[in-house]
Amino acid sequence: MTNLIITLISIALIAITAVIALFALGDSFKDNSDKATFSRLTHEGMQIQGYSEIYQSTYGKAPGSIQDLIDTGYLKNRPLGFASSDSENGGYEWVVAGKSVITLHENMTEERALAINKIAKVDSETVPTCNSEMITNGFIGTCSLN
Amino acid sequence: MKKTKLSLSIALTAIGLALCSTASASYVFVMPSGGMDNNQTMEEAITDVKNSSTNPGGDVGDGAEDTVEEVIEDGTLTYSTNLVGNQLTVSGTTTNVESISISFDYYSYMTQPNLPMFGTPINVSETNSFSHTYDLVEGYVESSFGMVITSTDLNGKMVSYTVY
Numbered sequence: 001m002t003n004l005i006i007t008l009i010s011i012a013l014i015a016i017t018a019v020i021a022l023f024a025l026g027d028s029f030k031d032n033s034d035k036a037t038f039s040r041l042t043h044e045g046m047q048i049q050g051y052s053e054i055y056q057s058t059y060g061k062a063p064g065s066i067q068d069l070i071d072t073g074y075l076k077n078r079p080l081g082f083a084s085s086d087s088e089n090g091g092y093e094w095v096v097a098g099k100s101v102i103t104l105h106e107n108m109t110e111e112r113a114l115a116i117n118k119i120a121k122v123d124s125e126t127v128p129t130c131n132s133e134m135i136t137n138g139f140i141g142t143c144s145l146n
Numbered sequence: 147m148k149k150t151k152l153s154l155s156i157a158l159t160a161i162g163l164a165l166c167s168t169a170s171a172s173y174v175f176v177m178p179s180g181g182m183d184n185n186q187t188m189e190e191a192i193t194d195v196k197n198s199s200t201n202p203g204g205d206v207g208d209g210a211e212d213t214v215e216e217v218i219e220d221g222t223l224t225y226s227t228n229l230v231g232n233q234l235t236v237s238g239t240t241t242n243v244e245s246i247s248i249s250f251d252y253y254s255y256m257t258q259p260n261l262p263m264f265g266t267p268i269n270v271s272e273t274n275s276f277s278h279t280y281d282l283v284e285g286y287v288e289s290s291f292g293m294v295i296t297s298t299d300l301n302g303k304m305v306s307y308t309v310y
Contacts, residue, residue: 041175049180062181082175097191101179104192106172113173130174130188138178145172145192 034115041103042140044079048094048101051075065096082108098135113142237277 048066051074055063059072069075078093081103092104113127120141122128130143174192186194225238 042177045177048182049178052180052182056181062183064182064184066182095191095194096179096182096184097176097186097188099179099181099183100176100188101182102174102176102188102191104172104174108173116175127173130176132187134176135188139176140178142173142175145174 034112035119038116038119041081044081044094045101045140047075047079066094066101098132100135100139108142110144113144117141233279233281235277235279237275239275 048069051069052063055069055072055074063069063072066075066078070077081093082105092106094101094103096102110127117124117127122139122141127142127144128134130145133139134143174188176188184191223238223240225236228235228237
């Protein structure tokens, strides 16, 4: 009987500790993960931007696609975009859309998209719907296809 | 019996709410391309990438690519950081790595535009020791920061890994 009580108390303590950890540290873990994702994506985007400008100064014209940067040796391969270890069930590399580069994530939660936009300082309470003005205006952040 | 039913109802409601809150959709991350312009709309570009036959990015954990994580795990890259005052020193060694560049970046929410700022990458080569000190700008204390390690893997693919 004593053993049973001790076991039950242990289980209860573990459960309480887990709940406290989740509430106290959960946001911190998620926040760092979102910052890491944003950092990596902007880092990759800046690499594409930088090499695109070098290409332009070398060849006198802008590259038409990321593949042009790969074919000319500026990039070893297409940066991973959302197709990295933090994409749970699928993601895609970077592609060109007009004057922007984009990377798609088909299984992202709205919460995470909002968190990334918060880090990107997108001034919106909701995830904006993707539109052509974003491409023209140099938008940086996450937008929704739906 | 009533208590059991009540508990079951609460549990089902909680599961339903959890499912609703994790509903996923399609989102894209957008950045300016730095001069590239293929006159495609976003929808066309998304169709292209979905139809791509190159298996973009491959599958995570498929063993087909060596990632920077693996390079670190294999011990072909070791590194450490030391922050003293406003100076951050990154040092380490590489072995059997064709080329690797390491850059330090940090977020400064006190700057405009609010983008991560990157230090000058250090380039180290095969079997090399490296050490580099970065002077951090004022205000970094209130920022989050991390390292971005960019490398070429054994298949010549560019990979990046962010450490926080």
